[in-house]
Amino acid sequence: MKKLILTVAIVASGVSTFALSNPILNDQAAVTMVMNQEAFKAVAIDQLPEAVTAAVEKDFPGAAISQAHVNSSEQYKLTLSIEGSDSTVYADKDGAWLSEADIVSNTAE
Template identity: 40%
Template sequence: MKQLVFATALAIGSLGTITATETTPIFHDGIMEGIFAQDFSEIKIEALPEEITAALAKNFPGASISQAFVNEEAEYKLIVTSETGEEMELYADAEGNWLDM
């Protein structure tokens, strides 16, 4: 029993040693998975590739971009307000393809 308690304490204690560059483990249904943090940096809306703004106009007519971000993989995060005033987060690659993130 002491060994089980000790092994559990070691396992839980090792979770605190994860650095920001590693994945953060989560547990659900007894399975551990990693969550990858997406580091997006804000950019000017004018710096977005034309393909993204064209895709937005085509797929979300009347929507406007209030903020834009990019990560190291050239994936873009957009904070968009629809015609009805609903705010949403959209993700796209540099070619204007929508991403599920």
């Protein structure tokens, strides 16, 4: 009987330790995303650089820019509406496409 109780206690503590470690990682990721989102400020679509709008027309035919945001490094976060669905893309002021990792590393400096 003692072995059964000891086995249950060990298994329960192992499972609870594993369950506690995952939310901490998720909270850190959420904080990073919030900080990344705060770096962008809304900008009127008609105030976008010509290079950015030309890149959208060239690489995403039929897409419409529904929202635009800019950060202090003149990097643009664009929400594109394509056939009823929304997608988010990032570009610099020259119309070159950026990955989200590029945005995070530049705003952290």
